[in-house]
Amino acid sequence: MLYMGRLARAAAAELAMATTEQKNAALEAMAAALEAGTEKILGANAKDLEAAEKNGRDAAFLDRLRLDEGRVAAMAKGLREVAGLPDPVGQTIASWTRPNGLEIARVRVPLGVIGMIYESRPNVTADASALCLKSGNAVILRSGSDSFLTSLVIANILTEAMKSAGLPGEAIQLVPSVDRQAVGFILGGLGGAVDVIVPRGGKSLVERVQKEARVPVFAHLEGNCHVYVDETAPLDMARDIVVNAKMRRTGICGAAETLLVSRAAVDTHLTPIVDALIEAGCEVRGDPDTQHTDSRVKTATDEDWDTEYLAPIIAVKVVEDLDDAIAHIDEHSSHHTEAIVTNDEAAAAAFLARVDSAIVLHNASTQFADGGEFGMGAEIGIATGRFHARGPVGVEQLTTFKYVVRGQGQTRP
Amino acid sequence: MLYMGRLARAAAAELAMATTEQKNAALEAMAAALEAGTEKILGANAKDLEAAEKNGRDAAFLDRLRLDEGRVAAMAKGLREVAGLPDPVGQTIASWTRPNGLEIARVRVPLGVIGMIYESRPNVTADASALCLKSGNAVILRSGSDSFLTSLVIANILTEAMKSAGLPGEAIQLVPSVDRQAVGFILGGLGGAVDVIVPRGGKSLVERVQKEARVPVFAHLEGNCHVYVDETAPLDMARDIVVNAKMRRTGICGAAETLLVSRAAVDTHLTPIVDALIEAGCEVRGDPDTQHTDSRVKTATDEDWDTEYLAPIIAVKVVEDLDDAIAHIDEHSSHHTEAIVTNDEAAAAAFLARVDSAIVLHNASTQFADGGEFGMGAEIGIATGRFHARGPVGVEQLTTFKYVVRGQGQTRP
Numbered sequence: 001m002l003y004m005g006r007l008a009r010a011a012a013a014e015l016a017m018a019t020t021e022q023k024n025a026a027l028e029a030m031a032a033a034l035e036a037g038t039e040k041i042l043g044a045n046a047k048d049l050e051a052a053e054k055n056g057r058d059a060a061f062l063d064r065l066r067l068d069e070g071r072v073a074a075m076a077k078g079l080r081e082v083a084g085l086p087d088p089v090g091q092t093i094a095s096w097t098r099p100n101g102l103e104i105a106r107v108r109v110p111l112g113v114i115g116m117i118y119e120s121r122p123n124v125t126a127d128a129s130a131l132c133l134k135s136g137n138a139v140i141l142r143s144g145s146d147s148f149l150t151s152l153v154i155a156n157i158l159t160e161a162m163k164s165a166g167l168p169g170e171a172i173q174l175v176p177s178v179d180r181q182a183v184g185f186i187l188g189g190l191g192g193a194v195d196v197i198v199p200r201g202g203k204s205l206v207e208r209v210q211k212e213a214r215v216p217v218f219a220h221l222e223g224n225c226h227v228y229v230d231e232t233a234p235l236d237m238a239r240d241i242v243v244n245a246k247m248r249r250t251g252i253c254g255a256a257e258t259l260l261v262s263r264a265a266v267d268t269h270l271t272p273i274v275d276a277l278i279e280a281g282c283e284v285r286g287d288p289d290t291q292h293t294d295s296r297v298k299t300a301t302d303e304d305w306d307t308e309y310l311a312p313i314i315a316v317k318v319v320e321d322l323d324d325a326i327a328h329i330d331e332h333s334s335h336h337t338e339a340i341v342t343n344d345e346a347a348a349a350a351f352l353a354r355v356d357s358a359i360v361l362h363n364a365s366t367q368f369a370d371g372g373e374f375g376m377g378a379e380i381g382i383a384t385g386r387f388h389a390r391g392p393v394g395v396e397q398l399t400t401f402k403y404v405v406r407g408q409g410q411t412r413p
Numbered sequence: 414m415l416y417m418g419r420l421a422r423a424a425a426a427e428l429a430m431a432t433t434e435q436k437n438a439a440l441e442a443m444a445a446a447l448e449a450g451t452e453k454i455l456g457a458n459a460k461d462l463e464a465a466e467k468n469g470r471d472a473a474f475l476d477r478l479r480l481d482e483g484r485v486a487a488m489a490k491g492l493r494e495v496a497g498l499p500d501p502v503g504q505t506i507a508s509w510t511r512p513n514g515l516e517i518a519r520v521r522v523p524l525g526v527i528g529m530i531y532e533s534r535p536n537v538t539a540d541a542s543a544l545c546l547k548s549g550n551a552v553i554l555r556s557g558s559d560s561f562l563t564s565l566v567i568a569n570i571l572t573e574a575m576k577s578a579g580l581p582g583e584a585i586q587l588v589p590s591v592d593r594q595a596v597g598f599i600l601g602g603l604g605g606a607v608d609v610i611v612p613r614g615g616k617s618l619v620e621r622v623q624k625e626a627r628v629p630v631f632a633h634l635e636g637n638c639h640v641y642v643d644e645t646a647p648l649d650m651a652r653d654i655v656v657n658a659k660m661r662r663t664g665i666c667g668a669a670e671t672l673l674v675s676r677a678a679v680d681t682h683l684t685p686i687v688d689a690l691i692e693a694g695c696e697v698r699g700d701p702d703t704q705h706t707d708s709r710v711k712t713a714t715d716e717d718w719d720t721e722y723l724a725p726i727i728a729v730k731v732v733e734d735l736d737d738a739i740a741h742i743d744e745h746s747s748h749h750t751e752a753i754v755t756n757d758e759a760a761a762a763a764f765l766a767r768v769d770s771a772i773v774l775h776n777a778s779t780q781f782a783d784g785g786e787f788g789m790g791a792e793i794g795i796a797t798g799r800f801h802a803r804g805p806v807g808v809e810q811l812t813t814f815k816y817v818v819r820g821q822g823q824t825r826p
Contacts, residue, residue: 363819373511374511
């Protein structure tokens with residue numbers, strides 16, 4: 001494992017100097033190689049699926065694990081999309097000239113080596129490799145054991161394509177083992193060889209990574225996202241946003257989990273919104289005020305305010321006003337994404353300023369919490385930490401910078 | 414300690430919403446209060462000095478600890494300078510509109526609570542408090558035991574001035590104990606109440622913080638800075654830069670510690686530069702090639718290439734060419750600051766791109782590695798980590814951002 005780290009570090013140094021053309025050519029080669037290797041990938045995937053079924057994995061799990069021709073083609077398409085993104089490396093973020101003539105520039109450089117720890121989605125192997133390559137980083141991949149054979153075939157195809165494009169194959173390395181100890185080594189940073197870890201998977205994986213990692217982590221533990229609707233919100237807009245925020249896809253981190261409604265909007269807004277949610281197939285769990293409006297509303301317990309359902313269930317609470325809504329969010333938020341629906345500009349401004357989450361929205365669905373929707377291209381994850389990357393983590397967020405200073409012989413007085 | 418953390422967290426939330434005018438008024442009140450409290454500060458400082466002398470502290474240590482009227486006035490002046498800096502909080506770093514009409518802005522917000530762990534310089538109490546306040550952060554200060562009484566008086570004065578200006582006094586808290594355990598509690602993050610730790614002091618302090626901290630750290634362990642001179646460098650410029658980089662102030666982290674000279678420049682550049690260094694009072698330790706040019710050059714051992722002298726001593730080595738210089742720097746650099754002196758634009762571009770340090774300079778002294786010299790105002794430290802803040806850490810680097818998204822009712826398809 002330490003040797004892998006050293007190889008990755010050396011490959012990262014080489015990759016940091018690669019041109020945009022070289023990197024894009026490699027991405028194209030990788031996409032073509034995945035397409036050409038479809039049969040081999042699906043063969044390995046069939047073995048993984050068989051073993052997972054034997055191990056009693058459920059249908060949702062098997063669906064995440066399963067590849068078919070369409071999904072392999074989608075992976076290849078994803079690689080080509082990353083090739084189409086602007087190259088962040090070498091971009092000048094800021095520059096200025098000092099009175100003494102020194103020209104100072106803050107220039108983007110790759111982070112170095114990314115440790116990617118993921119579970120059963122084998123496509124992460126290709127997606128993460130592409131984003132790391134475009135941003136000039138080497139990646140050490142640690143696939144979940146259930147998708148190991150599939151990931152191994154994909155990683156080997158990508159590595160060979162990298163080499164054929166003249167870039168170091170060691171820039172993409174899959175840990176050749178499903179040993180759980182391997183995760184511990186990566187969390188320890190492989191003797192200084194790993195700069196940041198990105199976990200992708202269930203809450204217990206992310207929890208372990210956040211707790212044990214000795215290097216920075218880009219992650220979110222959960223997305224307990226809130227929508228607050230006040231009495232000035234246009235009813236149709238509020239209803240559409242709440243139903244979309246909850247029900248468009250219930251399994252993503254930007255899905256709304258709690259709806260807060262101001263007391264002044266109980267008569268006008270709460271009833272039709274609850275009705276629309278239930279009509280859309282959502283289970284509504286409410287506080288007494290909410291239950292009072294519709295007999296189909298179940299009882300919310302204290303636990304509901306802290307629960308990320310990732311399912312067609314929503315907790316609904318009547319709050320006194322904006323301050324009360326913000327106080328509730330402060331107490332229960334996972335600092336991921338929160339939205340206010342209102343026509344009161346002052347209330348919107350206060351909400352956007354005071355709510356301390358990575359993403360705050362006014363009159364839009366929380367399901368927009370996504371790098372693609374932000375126009376950042378593909379994302380490797382979403383971060384709720386306060387450092388370096390916050391919100392969607394795309395190629396730009398996988399870089400750091402250095403100060404490049406050009407002088408004409410200046411010495412410091 | 415945990416209670417201090419909770420108070421700091423609450424104060425940080427309040428401070429995040431403070432206006433620039435409020436913060437500047439508080440900084441002015443703090444400056445005036447320090448001036449008015451000079452006698453009290455010097456009284457406490459006399460006790461600290463007496464105890465430190467009894468404990469056998471050396472002259473350099475006592476000098477760092479000692480305050481006089483001029484130094485207190487300089488602290489007050491520093492507070493006013495921070496008041497004069499632009500307020501980073503609320504600045505829009507980037508903004509764009511999506512095809513669906515969503516307006517996305519990346520807006521600066523404070524980091525939260527800064528843990529400041531420092532040694533014997535009591536002025537850090539005021540400097541760090543001012544930078545944290547301006548950037549909207551609460552600070553928990555842990556003063557070294559030798560300067561504890563002085564720091565306590567200063568912190569109390571600052572806290573009272575904060576309150577008199579209508580801002581929460583708990584935004585500046587000094588750990589009321591010199592117990593070494595207190596450092597451990599802060600390194601643990603005070604139950605999630607500390608967002609980042611900034612250590613200021615000797616290498617052993619920084620080493621402990623980097624090793625044990627469970628939250629991010631802005632720091633540099635050392636500044637083993639290099640200057641590389643090649644045969645195309647104008648001799649006068651090279652000599653001036655090398656002597657300035659080494660000798661202007663030998664005790665700062667941006668001071669040069671190793672000089673590399675290309676073999677082609679041995680006859681033309683090495684001899685006069687070594688001569689100028691020795692004339693300036695510098696001890697020169699060289700490899701055999703360097704020793705060959707001047708009998709006063711002592712022998713450099715392997716250890717010298719990894720030593721941050723912080724003293725009038727320099728290690729000098731003849732390298733074959735640019736690649737050899739970069740390879741030496743790769744191996745021995747602390748990733749702080751490195752400079753090249755050359756008239757060869759291609760060599761300069763390669764050096765600036767390939768050397769992986771927070772600051773890389775062309776034809777300028779490494780002693781410019783400083784927030785003030787960069788035009789960023791005062792700095793709380795210099796970071797060599799790759800995350801979030803790299804290089805000088807000023808008020809801007811003490812902030813993070815959030816995404817503020819304004820819609821007109823958008824739902825995600």
